[in-house]
Amino acid sequence: MSTQQQIYGKGHSNTPKTFKYVLSSTDYGVLTLRNVPEGWDGAELTFLRDSTYKGVIESFSTNSLKFVKESRDYIQTAYEAKGIDYEITVRIYLLNNSTFQYQLYFTGKIDLSTYKIDAIGVDCEVIPTGFQNTVLNRDSIDVDMISTKFIGGGENSFEAYAGVPDGVTIPQYAATQNASWIVVGEAEGVTDYAHFVPMEATFTEYSDGSAQGQEFDDTTPFFTSDNSRTVSVVGSITCDLIADTSQNLRLVVRLRKNGVIIQTYDDGIVVGDENTFEYTINESVAMVGSDYLSLTAVAEGSDLIVDYIGVSVEISEPLGTTLAEISPPMFYIYEAFSRTIGLCTGHAQGFYSDLLGRTDSAPETYGSDGDLSLMAIASGKWIRKFSQSVNGLNLSLNDLFTTLNAVWNIGLGFETIGGQEKVRVEKEAYWFDITDNPNYPATETEEYKVNQILDVSSVVTSEIITKEVLPDWYANEVTGGYGKFEYENVQGLKEFNVKSSWAIPVKSVKNNLDLSAEYRADTQGINKLREKPFSTDPTEDVSGDNDVFIFDVKRAGSYVFTVKTDEDFDSVSGGVDPDQSYNLNFSPRRNLERHGNRFRAMQIDLGKELQWLKNDKNSALVTQKSGESAKSEKGDIVINNLTKGYWIPEAYSFEAPVDAATIAAIQANPRGVIKVGEDKYGWILEVQTNNETNKGQFKLLRVDLSNVKIV
Numbered sequence: 001m002s003t004q005q006q007i008y009g010k011g012h013s014n015t016p017k018t019f020k021y022v023l024s025s026t027d028y029g030v031l032t033l034r035n036v037p038e039g040w041d042g043a044e045l046t047f048l049r050d051s052t053y054k055g056v057i058e059s060f061s062t063n064s065l066k067f068v069k070e071s072r073d074y075i076q077t078a079y080e081a082k083g084i085d086y087e088i089t090v091r092i093y094l095l096n097n098s099t100f101q102y103q104l105y106f107t108g109k110i111d112l113s114t115y116k117i118d119a120i121g122v123d124c125e126v127i128p129t130g131f132q133n134t135v136l137n138r139d140s141i142d143v144d145m146i147s148t149k150f151i152g153g154g155e156n157s158f159e160a161y162a163g164v165p166d167g168v169t170i171p172q173y174a175a176t177q178n179a180s181w182i183v184v185g186e187a188e189g190v191t192d193y194a195h196f197v198p199m200e201a202t203f204t205e206y207s208d209g210s211a212q213g214q215e216f217d218d219t220t221p222f223f224t225s226d227n228s229r230t231v232s233v234v235g236s237i238t239c240d241l242i243a244d245t246s247q248n249l250r251l252v253v254r255l256r257k258n259g260v261i262i263q264t265y266d267d268g269i270v271v272g273d274e275n276t277f278e279y280t281i282n283e284s285v286a287m288v289g290s291d292y293l294s295l296t297a298v299a300e301g302s303d304l305i306v307d308y309i310g311v312s313v314e315i316s317e318p319l320g321t322t323l324a325e326i327s328p329p330m331f332y333i334y335e336a337f338s339r340t341i342g343l344c345t346g347h348a349q350g351f352y353s354d355l356l357g358r359t360d361s362a363p364e365t366y367g368s369d370g371d372l373s374l375m376a377i378a379s380g381k382w383i384r385k386f387s388q389s390v391n392g393l394n395l396s397l398n399d400l401f402t403t404l405n406a407v408w409n410i411g412l413g414f415e416t417i418g419g420q421e422k423v424r425v426e427k428e429a430y431w432f433d434i435t436d437n438p439n440y441p442a443t444e445t446e447e448y449k450v451n452q453i454l455d456v457s458s459v460v461t462s463e464i465i466t467k468e469v470l471p472d473w474y475a476n477e478v479t480g481g482y483g484k485f486e487y488e489n490v491q492g493l494k495e496f497n498v499k500s501s502w503a504i505p506v507k508s509v510k511n512n513l514d515l516s517a518e519y520r521a522d523t524q525g526i527n528k529l530r531e532k533p534f535s536t537d538p539t540e541d542v543s544g545d546n547d548v549f550i551f552d553v554k555r556a557g558s559y560v561f562t563v564k565t566d567e568d569f570d571s572v573s574g575g576v577d578p579d580q581s582y583n584l585n586f587s588p589r590r591n592l593e594r595h596g597n598r599f600r601a602m603q604i605d606l607g608k609e610l611q612w613l614k615n616d617k618n619s620a621l622v623t624q625k626s627g628e629s630a631k632s633e634k635g636d637i638v639i640n641n642l643t644k645g646y647w648i649p650e651a652y653s654f655e656a657p658v659d660a661a662t663i664a665a666i667q668a669n670p671r672g673v674i675k676v677g678e679d680k681y682g683w684i685l686e687v688q689t690n691n692e693t694n695k696g697q698f699k700l701l702r703v704d705l706s707n708v709k710i711v
Contacts, residue, residue, distance in 0.1 A: 018095035018660070020102055023074055023110075025088045027081075031074050038066040038121065041692040045105070045663065047670055048686050049701070053401065054431045055413020055424075056670035056684050057136070060106040060128055064114065068121035075110060075122045084112040090126055096664045103667070131421045132414045134345045135397065142399075143343040144392035145331055150346040159348060161339065162362065167327030168376045168553055169562040170383075173527055173580050175319045178494060179204035179211040180620060181222055181235075183311035193304065197237060197253065197295040199311050202620070203494075211315075214294065221292035223315055228288045234573065235281045235313030237265075239297070242274045242305040250300035251277040257285060257293055269300075281313065312574050312620050323530045328383045330376035330551065331393060332561070333404070334361040340395050341423050352417050353425040355410065360559050369555075371427075372408050376551045376561060377519070380544040383529040384537075395548065399518040401425070403550060406480065406517035407586050409594045413671075428597075432646060432683055433671035434708075447709040448646050452681070453665050453672035456656045456698075460676050466653045467702075473649035474602050475513035476506045481588030481615065482517045485525065485547070494577070495524040496633055500588035500615035504599065505608045505639075515595060519548040521583040552585050571630065574620035584623055588615065589633050596642025601649060601704065606640035650702040652682045658689045658696035673703055673710060681710055 019040075021033040043062035050057050067075055078086055088110040093102035107130035114125040138151060150158040181199040196214040199222055204211035207226045214222045225231075233255065241249045249272060253265040265279040285293065295313070299306045331339070338351040348363060357366035358373045381391040404410050404425070411431035415424045429436070435449040481500040499516055525544050532542045553561040565580055572578040592610075599610065612619075612634050619634035654676065666687065673681045682700025689696040703710070 019105065020093040020095070021071075022091045022093070023071060023088055024091070025078055025086070028074060028078055028088075031070065033067075033071050035069045035071065037071065038068065039063055040065065043691050044688060045691075046686065046688045047666055047684050049684055050413075052398075053413065054411035054428055056431070057132070057414065058667070058670070060108070062126055064123050064125050066121040066123050072117070072121045075112075075115075075124065076117060079112050079115050079122075084115065086112060088112070089129070094660055094663065096660060103664070105663075131345060131347060131350065135341060135350075135414075135423055138344040139397040139401075141344065142394040142396045143340055144394050145336070145339050145343075146388055146392045147343060150343045153346055158343060158346065161335075166329065166559060166561075168330040168378075168551065169325060169327045169556070170526070170530070170551075170582075171563065171565065171580075172325045173323040173530070173577075175321045175323065176316045176577055177205045177319055178314060178316045178577070179206055179223065180314040180618075181211075181213065181311065182313075182620065183308050193299040193301075193306065195297060195299075195306070197297050197311060198308055199295070199313060202618075221294040222313070224290065224292040225287040226289055229317050230284060230286045231315045231317045233281055233283045233285055233293065233313065233315055236310065236573070237277075237279045237281070237295075237313075238308070238310035239277050240274065240305075240307040240309055241277065241299055241301060242307060243301050244273065244303050246271065246273045247301055249275050249304075251297060251306075252300070253279050253295065253297045255281065255283060255285075255293065255295055257287070258291055259294070276309075312622075314574075314620075316577070323527055326383075326385070326530060326533075328378055328385055329388055330378040330382065332358070332361065332373075333375040333377060333550075334358060334370075334373060336377050336395055337397075337400055337423070337425060338363065340397050340400060344397065347420075349420060350422050351425075352415070352422045355408075355426050372404070372410075374553050374555065374561070376553050376563075378549055378551070380529050380542070380547050380549065381534075383526060383549065384532060384542065384545070385534045393548070397423075399548075403517040403519040406482075406515050407550075407591050407594070409597075429646070431671055433669065433673070434646060448644070448707055449709050449711050450646075450703070451669065451672040452675055452710050453669050454662065455675040457675050457677050457680075460654050460656050462677060464654050465676060465680070468651050468653065470649040470651055470701075471509050472511065473647075474506050474509045475511040476504050476509055477511075477613075478502050478504055478513040478515060478592065478599075478610070480515045480592040482520055482522065485520065485522075485544075495522045495617045496581070496587060496615075496619065496621040497522045497583055498588070498616040498618075500592075500619070500633065501613045502592065502610040502637065503613055504602070504610055505604055506602055513598075515592065517550075517591075519550050520544070521550050521586050523577075523581045523583070525549070526582060550583070550586070552583050568625060569623050570626050571624040572622070574622040574632070578621060578623075584621075587621060587623065587631075587633055589631055589635070589637070590623075593631075593637065593642060597645045599639060599645075600642050601645030601647050603648065604639050608639050609636040610639070611636050644707045646704055646708050647683065648702040648704045651685055652676055652680060652698070652700045652702060654698050655695055656698055658687075658694060662696070663689065674698070674700055675710075676700065679705065681705065681708075 024030045046059050048057050090108050092106040094105040095102055108126045108128045111125040111127050116123040148156050148158050148160050180202050182202055195216040198216055200213035201211045210224050210226050248269045250269045254261045255263040263283055334356040341350045342348045355370040356373050358369045379393045401412055409428045411428045412425050433450045479501045481498055529544050552564045554564050556562045563582055566572045621633045622630050624630040675681050681703040685701050686699040687696050
C-alpha cells in the first residue's frame with residue numbers, strides 16, 4: 001500500500017482528533033489556548049470539487065463559538081480597546097497521528113460585530129479568511145493590471161509591473177476585398193448531366209448585384225466585376241456520381257470567364273456504380289468591368305444522380321493597402337494571472353502553473369515554456385496604442401479562467417508550494433491526478449494512470465453505497481468559441497473566431513454545455529482597432545475599445561514575441577485571408593476538441609458525431625496540421641476521434657468513519673481516487689466531515705476503469 005493508505009489504516013482507532021487553537025492580533029500577540037472553545041464539536045470540514053474551477057476546494061464552517069477563560073479575557077481586552085473592526089485571527093491546527101506534527105486546519109477571524117459576553121465566556125461568530133477565501137470571494141472583480149494598489153491596501157501597496165507589458169509584434173496585414181460561396185442547401189440530384197455548379201453567396205464586399213449564386217439549370221454567373229481588377233479564385237468542389245450499375249463515371253468541372261473556358265478540372269474515368277470526385281481551385285483571373293465568372297460541369301455516365309456534397313469558393317483581391325506592423329503593449333498570460341491574483345489578495349507570489357509558466361515568466365521562472373505559455377492579452381485601446389497609464393487593462397480571475405478553459409480545457413485549485421498557499425492552474429487532467437501521458441490526446445490504447453489515496457472498502461459495504469446519475473454532466477448541445485459581439489461593417493462576416501454550436505447525440509437531457517470564452521480572439525475585430533490608431537484618430541470611439549483580446553504568439557527572442565498567423569499549419573483554406581489570420585490554433589472547433597474527454601465520458605456510441613449546427617459569422621475555415629486530417633469549422637466531429645474519457649457521470653454516495661488520518665490523506669492529495677469496493681473507485685465530488693460524529697458523508701465521481709489504471 002502507499003504511504004497515504006498506511007496513514008488511513010492507522011487512523012481506524014477511537015483516538016479523538018487532537019486540535020490546537022491559536023489566537024493572534026497585531027497589538028495583543030499570540031495566544032495558544034489551553035481550553036477548547038465550546039461549540040467546536042459541531043464544526044464541519046468539507047472538501048468540495050468546484051463546479052467551475054474543477055479543483056477540490058477545502059472549506060470549514062462552524063456555528064458561534066464560546067471562548068472561555070484565557071481566550072475570553074484576550075477577546076474582551078481587544079474589543080473594549082479597539083472596537084468591532086479590530087482583527088483577531090484564529091488558527092486551528094490538527095495533529096497528524098502518523099507524523100505527530102500539527103498541520104493547519106482552519107484560518108479565520110473573530111467577528112466582533114457578533115460579540116456577546118457573560119460570566120462564562122465570549123460568544124462570537126468566526127469568519128473564514130485566508131488566501132483561498134479571499135481569492136474566491138474576489139474572483140469576479142475586474143482589477144487594473146497597471147494599478148499599484150491591491151484591494152484593501154493603501155497607495156503603492158503593490159509593486160509596479162516590471163518587464164511587462166512589453167510590446168508584442170502584430171505582423172502587417174494586407175487589406176483585401178472578398179466574396180464567398182457555398183453549396184446550395186442540402187445535397188441534391190439532377191438528371192441533366194451538363195449543368196452549372198450549384199452555389200449561393202454567403203457574403204460579399206463588392207457592389208450590390210456583383211456576387212450572386214448559381215443553380216443547376218441557371219445561366220446566371222456567380223460573379224460579375226464592376227471594375228478592372230485581378231482576383232484570386234480559390235476553393236474546393238466535392239461531388240458524388242451515383243449509378244444503378246457499374247459503368248464509366250466521370251465529372252469534368254470548368255471555370256469560365258464570359259462563357260469561355262479558362263481552366264478545366266478532370267480526374268478522368270472511374271469504373272464503378274458510385275464515386276466521389278474532389279477538385280481544388282486556385283486561379284488568378286484578370287477582369288475588366290462587366291466581365292463575369294461561372295462554374296460549369298458535365299457528368300459522364302447513364303442514369304446518374306449528380307450529388308454535390310461540398311462547395312466552397314472564394315474570390316479575393318488585394319486593395320493595395322496594408323495595416324502596418326505594430327507592437328502594442330500586452331501582458332503575457334502567466335503574468336496576467338499572477339498579477340490579477342496579486343491585486344486581489346496583496347500576495348505577489350500567489351500563483352503557480354507549469355502550463356502557463358515560461359523560462360522568462362515573472363515573478364517566477366520555469367525550466368521550460370508550458371504548453372499554453374505563449375499567449376498574450378491586451379485591451380482594445382492598447383491595440384490602438386492609447387496610453388497605458390490612462391487606459392488600463394482590467395481582468396478578473398473568473399473571466400481569465402473561463403477564457404483559458406474554453407481554449408484549452410484547464411482546471412484551477414489551491415496548493416501549498418514552497419510553504420506558501422498559491423492558486424494553481426494546469427490542464428484539467430491534473431485535477432483528477434491523471435499522470436501526464438504524452439500519447440494523449442487521441443484514440444491511443446494506453447490507459448490513464450491515477451493514484452489511490454484512500455481505501456475505505458473495508459468499512460463500506462455495497463449495501464450502503466448508493467449510485468446515481470449526474471444529469472448535469474450530460475448535455476445535448478455544446479456552445480464553443482467566443483462571446484457574441486457585433487461589427488459595424490461587413491468585415492465581421494469574414495470572422496471565424498465567433499460563437500459556434502454543435503448538437504450532442506444525447507436524448508434524455510436538455511442541457512447546453514457552454515464552453516465559450518469571455519475574451520475575444522477575432523482577427524477582424526483586432527484589425528478594426530488597428531485601422532484607427534491613437535496617433536491619427538485620438539478622439540474616435542471604435543467598437544472593441546474596451547474589450548479584451550487574446551493572442552497566440554511565438555518567440556522571436558528572449559522576452560520578444562510575435563503574433564502567430566498560419567505557421568503551425570500545413571494547409572489553411574476556406575476562411576477569408578486565412579494565411580494572415582490570428583489565433584488559428586484557437587478556432588472554435590479546435591477548442592472544442594480539447595474537451596473531447598468530456599464528450600466521450602457521456603457514453604455516446606463511438607460511431608456517432610457531434611453535429612455542427614451554426615456559428616455567428618464565417619464557418620468556411622478549414623485547417624490542417626502535419627499528421628492530422630483536415631478540420632472544417634462547420635464539420636461534424638466523430639466521437640471516436642476524440643480523447644478518451646476518464647470518468648462516468650455517476651456518483652457513489654455513502655457514510656464512512658473520518659479521523660485525523662483520513663483528513664491528512666485527503667489533504668495530501670485531494671485529486672486522487674478513493675477505493676470503495678473491488679471495482680468501485682471515485683474522485684472527490686464532496687466529502688463533508690463532522691467533529692462531533694467522527695463520520696463523513698462521501699460523494700464520489702465514478703472512475704471509468706476501462707480507460708483508467710489505478711496505481
